[in-house]
Amino acid sequence: MTKNKTNLEDIVSLAKRRGFIYQGSEVYGGISGFYDFGPFGVSLKRNITNLWWRMFVDGRDDVFGIDAAIIMNPKVWKASGHVDTFTDPLVECNNCNSRFRADKIDISKCPNCSKLGTFGKAKMFNMMFKTNVGPIDSEDSIAYLRPETAQGIFTNYKNIVDTIYPDMPFGVAQIGKAFRNEISPRDFIFRVRELEQMEIEYFVHPDDWEKSFEKWRADIYEWFRALGLDEARIHELDVPESDRAHYSKRTIDFEYDFPIGKEELMGLAYRTDFDLLNIQKATGKSMEYIQKGSNNKFVPHVIEPSFGVERVMMAVLAEAYTEDEINGEKRIFLKLPTELAPVKFCVSPLLKNKPELVKKAREIYTILQKKYHNVMWDDNGNIGKRYRRQDEIGTPKCVVIDFDTLTDGTVTVRDRDTTKQKRLAVKDL
Numbered sequence: 151m152t153k154n155k156t157n158l159e160d161i162v163s164l165a166k167r168r169g170f171i172y173q174g175s176e177v178y179g180g181i182s183g184f185y186d187f188g189p190f191g192v193s194l195k196r197n198i199t200n201l202w203w204r205m206f207v208d209g210r211d212d213v214f215g216i217d218a219a220i221i222m223n224p225k226v227w228k229a230s231g232h233v234d235t236f237t238d239p240l241v242e243c244n245n246c247n248s249r250f251r252a253d254k255i256d257i258s259k260c261p262n263c264s265k266l267g268t269f270g271k272a273k274m275f276n277m278m279f280k281t282n283v284g285p286i287d288s289e290d291s292i293a294y295l296r297p298e299t300a301q302g303i304f305t306n307y308k309n310i311v312d313t314i315y316p317d318m319p320f321g322v323a324q325i326g327k328a329f330r331n332e333i334s335p336r337d338f339i340f341r342v343r344e345l346e347q348m349e350i351e352y353f354v355h356p357d358d359w360e361k362s363f364e365k366w367r368a369d370i371y372e373w374f375r376a377l378g379l380d381e382a383r384i385h386e387l388d389v390p391e392s393d394r395a396h397y398s399k400r401t402i403d404f405e406y407d408f409p410i411g412k413e414e415l416m417g418l419a420y421r422t423d424f425d426l427l428n429i430q431k432a433t434g435k436s437m438e439y440i441q442k443g444s445n446n447k448f449v450p451h452v453i454e455p456s457f458g459v460e461r462v463m464m465a466v467l468a469e470a471y472t473e474d475e476i477n478g479e480k481r482i483f484l485k486l487p488t489e490l491a492p493v494k495f496c497v498s499p500l501l502k503n504k505p506e507l508v509k510k511a512r513e514i515y516t517i518l519q520k521k522y523h524n525v526m527w528d529d530n531g532n533i534g535k536r537y538r539r540q541d542e543i544g545t546p547k548c549v550v551i552d553f554d555t556l557t558d559g560t561v562t563v564r565d566r567d568t569t570k571q572k573r574l575a576v577k578d579l
């Protein structure tokens with residue numbers, strides 16, 4: 151029997167022990183809200199972002215990719231509304247000085263020291279990280295680390311129109327880092343201060359926004375399926391006006407049953423012409439699109455599917471984490487879709503101290519490596535330990551070279567999910 155035990159501590163522990171995710175600056179005692187990705191974590195992350203790019207950019211003829219700079223002219227953030235409204239309510243306990251987001255706690259009692267009535271009035275705290283550009287540290291040199299990748303797309307909208315001549319509707323996509331000085335980073339990589347986003351701004355005729363919104367709403371499920379997420383764990387929340395971002399007229403949050411409960415995985419927002427009109431106002435440059443074959447001009451409206459890479463990773467790890475029992479022993483494995491698995495094949499000689507086996511295994515490793523790239527050589531410990539390690543990394547197939555390989559050219563291929571083994575000719579791998 152296989153049971154899906156999605157416990158956050160189990161995921162955190164596996165992620166650390168198998169080289170997926172480490173606490174940022176851990177050797178110095180860490181820094182809250184920042185994480186580092188180890189060898190298998192970076193592979194999993196790349197496989198996720200590559201899959202996304204293939205599905206939403208390379209796989210379509212109406213979406214174009216860009217990669218904008220993280221630091222932008224600070225006027226961007228004034229015009230976008232982030233300087234004035236990208237804020238969370240901050241309260242501080244006057245007994246223990248702990249700080250919290252006022253909207254996330256019961257402010258009658260401090261969650262840290264349990265004293266009653268220690269919070270004053272909430273202050274609005276802007277979540278953008280500030281820096282200075284150039285050698286002079288002054289008000290005039292202030293810049294921000296972008297809190298969303300979206301503005302890099304809006305500021306390039308005109309460049310795309312003038313250089314690519316896209317038909318309407320069309321989208322512009324970007325994957326990149328964003329930074330938010332969250333008051334309370336929490337739950338492993340769920341809420342972090344340095345995150346990666348995969349965003350599309352989809353420009354549409356104002357009359358067509360609902361049609362495009364519904365199309366994206368459906369297309370997003372194709373993505374969930376590719377990630378191997380169980381649709382029964384996905385829930386849509388039509389966000390009420392009072393909780394929507396300042397730019398949105400409609401937002402659907404796609405929530406997932408994370409180990410920490412039902413929480414936002416990604417969002418789909420109707421940003422109207424809010425951003426392009428702000429750019430137009432601030433720069434005096436027209437953001438109008440001229441409909442091909444007519445003189446019809448309009449400022450496009452925008453549908454924005456916005457995906458957070460860390461939350462996708464957390465959902466994928468939670469979904470894939472599986473425990474079962476093999477011959478009375480507990481086994482943990484990551485049942486990852488092959489496309490996402492950091493290692494596709496692991497190749498081992500049955501015995502490490504037999505040069506003829508090692509030589510043959512190296513030959514087979516090289517063949518597979520050339521063809522599949524994500525192939526791992528593993529000759530540490532005994533074969534049982536190797537299987538256990540590869541199961542926890544999520545490697546779909548382990549290939550073992552033994553003495554029969556030398557005579558009949560076959561190898562043992564062991565399947566991660568069933569643990570069944572079969573013999574295959576090397577040429578049939």
Ligand code: GAP
Nearest residue numbers: 298300340341342345415416417456457458461
């Ligand atoms: N451009 C729109 C935008 O940024 P958002 O709802 O603030 O919208 C989009 O963020 C997605 O980015 C979220 O659904 C989530 O997946 C991810 N995200 C946002 N803040 C995050 C954080 N502090 N840590 C991890 N992921 C985050």
